[in-house]
Amino acid sequence: MNYQDYLFVGVDTHKNQHTAVIINCFHQKLGVVETPNNPSHFNEFIAELKTFISNQETLVFGLEDTRGLGRSLAQWLIKRNYQVKEVNPALTKRERQHSPNPDKSDQIDGEAIANVLLAQWDDLPTVHKDGNSKAIKQLNNHLRGLVKQRTQVKNQLHDLIHQQYPNYEEFFSKPFKVKTALAFWEKFPHPSKLKHYGEKRLHNFLKKQTKNISNNKASKILSLVDKDKDQDVSVTTRNKLVVMLIEQLRLINQQLEKIKNELKEAVENSPYQLTTMPGISYNLAAKFIAEIGYINRFDSADKLARYAGLAPAEHSSGKSNRTSRKKYGCRNLNHAFYLLALQQISTTRNGRPKNPVAYNYYQKKLAEGKSGKSALICLQRRLVDIIFAMMRDKTAYRLPDTPDYDILNKAG
Numbered sequence: 474m475n476y477q478d479y480l481f482v483g484v485d486t487h488k489n490q491h492t493a494v495i496i497n498c499f500h501q502k503l504g505v506v507e508t509p510n511n512p513s514h515f516n517e518f519i520a521e522l523k524t525f526i527s528n529q530e531t532l533v534f535g536l537e538d539t540r541g542l543g544r545s546l547a548q549w550l551i552k553r554n555y556q557v558k559e560v561n562p563a564l565t566k567r568e569r570q571h572s573p574n575p576d577k578s579d580q581i582d583g584e585a586i587a588n589v590l591l592a593q594w595d596d597l598p599t600v601h602k603d604g605n606s607k608a609i610k611q612l613n614n615h616l617r618g619l620v621k622q623r624t625q626v627k628n629q630l631h632d633l634i635h636q637q638y639p640n641y642e643e644f645f646s647k648p649f650k651v652k653t654a655l656a657f658w659e660k661f662p663h664p665s666k667l668k669h670y671g672e673k674r675l676h677n678f679l680k681k682q683t684k685n686i687s688n689n690k691a692s693k694i695l696s697l698v699d700k701d702k703d704q705d706v707s708v709t710t711r712n713k714l715v716v717m718l719i720e721q722l723r724l725i726n727q728q729l730e731k732i733k734n735e736l737k738e739a740v741e742n743s744p745y746q747l748t749t750m751p752g753i754s755y756n757l758a759a760k761f762i763a764e765i766g767y768i769n770r771f772d773s774a775d776k777l778a779r780y781a782g783l784a785p786a787e788h789s790s791g792k793s794n795r796t797s798r799k800k801y802g803c804r805n806l807n808h809a810f811y812l813l814a815l816q817q818i819s820t821t822r823n824g825r826p827k828n829p830v831a832y833n834y835y836q837k838k839l840a841e842g843k844s845g846k847s848a849l850i851c852l853q854r855r856l857v858d859i860i861f862a863m864m865r866d867k868t869a870y871r872l873p874d875t876p877d878y879d880i881l882n883k884a885g
Contacts, residue, residue, distance in 0.1 A: 502584055
């Protein structure tokens with residue numbers, strides 16, 4: 474690539490407006506162009522950028538958020554055969570911090586993106602057309618939001634019900650998850666509601682919710698309940714809130730089931746076979762597809778590892794050369810590899826490893842003197858190689874016939 478033949482455009486994306494800074498191959502700032510985040514204005518945006526072309530240079534683009542606020546612009550540019558690179562926000566922040574100007578603005582961010590684009594052109598992932606991965610990312614984000622809402626509702630229920638039933642956690646193993654428990658709180662939000670219920674009547678109520686309820690469940694609950702518990706003016710309000718929160722929790726659970734089914738269908742329609750690997754559920758596969766996107770934007774597993782924040786950062790000066798682990802890269806993808814690593818080294822109830830090769834590799838790293846955290850990071854890095862190969866070749870996972878035949882046995 475002859476860098477003198479290109480002009481580098483760094484775009485700081487926002488909800489309503491994008492700010493682009495254009496530089497040449499000598500890092501000289503040529504100008505600033507702003508555009509509304511609306512495809513109907515993108516032709517004018519390109520026309521204004523072309524006014525900075527003096528010697529038939531080609532425009533190339535770097536965007537921080539190519540699958541969120543900047544996705545519309547990124548996909549529009551790709552359809553018109555422009556090269557678009559994804560710039561990690563951590564790289565932009567580092568570039569801005571090294572600048573003599575400590576201020577922060579859209580123009581400063583755009584210039585930092587452009588400088589990263591020029592300096593690290595070969596290492597930055599290329600953005601491609603995506604459809605299914607975007608759909609999966611949207612579903613995955615909505616799923617994460619619903620899970621967060623459900624947690625908030627459960628916390629509210631915990632606070633309210635604990636005031637009514639101090640020993641409520643002894644009633645059911647999963648007080649806000651199982652159908653029987655939710656029906657009980659809805660029917661009896663306060664102990665006084667059980668005043669006319671004996672063991673047989675309460676048992677019949679519980680059995681209507683689930684047939685396999687234990688025979689002593691009713692007696693255990695009644696033994697922990699004070700039916701004559703004092704009531705004040707706040708009790709009526711708490712009772713109503715409990716019922717409303719139970720209804721809200723049921724609705725969230727129903728929506729979660731629909732989203733999970735949609736995610737499963739979307740993952741099955743993708744070209745990847747990630748669920749053939751032990752420990753990868755449809756939800757976890759969706760996380761990988763959503764965060765990685767088009768796998769060919771990464772030239773190698775090393776670049777994917779760096780994008781996921783699983784490559785050690787080098788610090789060298791003179792004869793000193795060392796590496797360290799820092800929190801950088803896509804943290805959602807990093808967390809997905811962490812969850813996968815935990816699944817890989819887990820065992821069944823009878824103590825057998827779910828993935829013997831991964832388990833043996835982890836034990837090998839521990840035997841070498843590494844801490845549990847460091848050994849797990851080594852495993853995560855090896856898993857990057859496997860996920861990269863599976864997505865690149867669109868192949869299924871196959872557990873090796875012999876422990877020596879696998880990528881996990883490479884020295885970490």
